[in-house]
Amino acid sequence: MASADIFDRLKQDHDTHRQLFKKMADAKDEDQLQKLFEQFKVEVTAHAAAEEETLYATMLARPDLREDAQHSVSEHKEIDDYLEELAELKFNGEAWRKKFDQMKKRYLHHIDEEEEEMFPDAAKDLTAQEEERLGKLFAKRKPAELERAESEN
Numbered sequence: 001m002a003s004a005d006i007f008d009r010l011k012q013d014h015d016t017h018r019q020l021f022k023k024m025a026d027a028k029d030e031d032q033l034q035k036l037f038e039q040f041k042v043e044v045t046a047h048a049a050a051e052e053e054t055l056y057a058t059m060l061a062r063p064d065l066r067e068d069a070q071h072s073v074s075e076h077k078e079i080d081d082y083l084e085e086l087a088e089l090k091f092n093g094e095a096w097r098k099k100f101d102q103m104k105k106r107y108l109h110h111i112d113e114e115e116e117e118m119f120p121d122a123a124k125d126l127t128a129q130e131e132e133r134l135g136k137l138f139a140k141r142k143p144a145e146l147e148r149a150e151s152e153n
C-alpha cells in the first residue's frame, strides 16, 4: 500500500479476519479448521495489541475520544477471554462450537463498530499527518506483536 493511514491498515486487517471466518466455515476437515483457528488467534491477538498501542493509546489521551477507546479495549478483553475459554474446551466439540459461534458474533460486531463508530469519531479529531504517523507505527508494531502472539500460542 503506497500511503496507508492507520484506518486503511486496520480495515485491511479486519477484512483478513472476516475472510478467515469464511475459510473456517468452509474448512473441509478438522485439521484445516484447527490450522485456520490457530492462525486467527495469533492474527487477532497481534492486531488488537498493535491497535491498542497506536490508535487507542492516542484516543485514550484525548477526553473526547476516551470513552470510545475504553469501550473497544474492553471488547478486546472480552474476545481474549473467549479465546482462553475455547482453549479449555475439546476442539470442535459441541461446547467448543457453541462458544466459537458466540465469539465470532462478538468479534464481527466489534470490528463493524470500530469501522462505523470509533474510526470516524477518531478521524474527526486526528490530522492527516497523525493518521499517517499512526499507520507507520502500526506497521512497525504488528510484526513484533505477531511474533509475541505466536510464541505464546
Ligand SMILES: [Fe+2]
Pocket (backbone or CB within 6 Å): 048, 051, 072, 076, 110, 114
Ligand atoms: Fe479492535
Ligand SMILES: [Fe+2]
Pocket (backbone or CB within 6 Å): 010, 014, 047, 051, 111, 114
Ligand atoms: Fe480492529
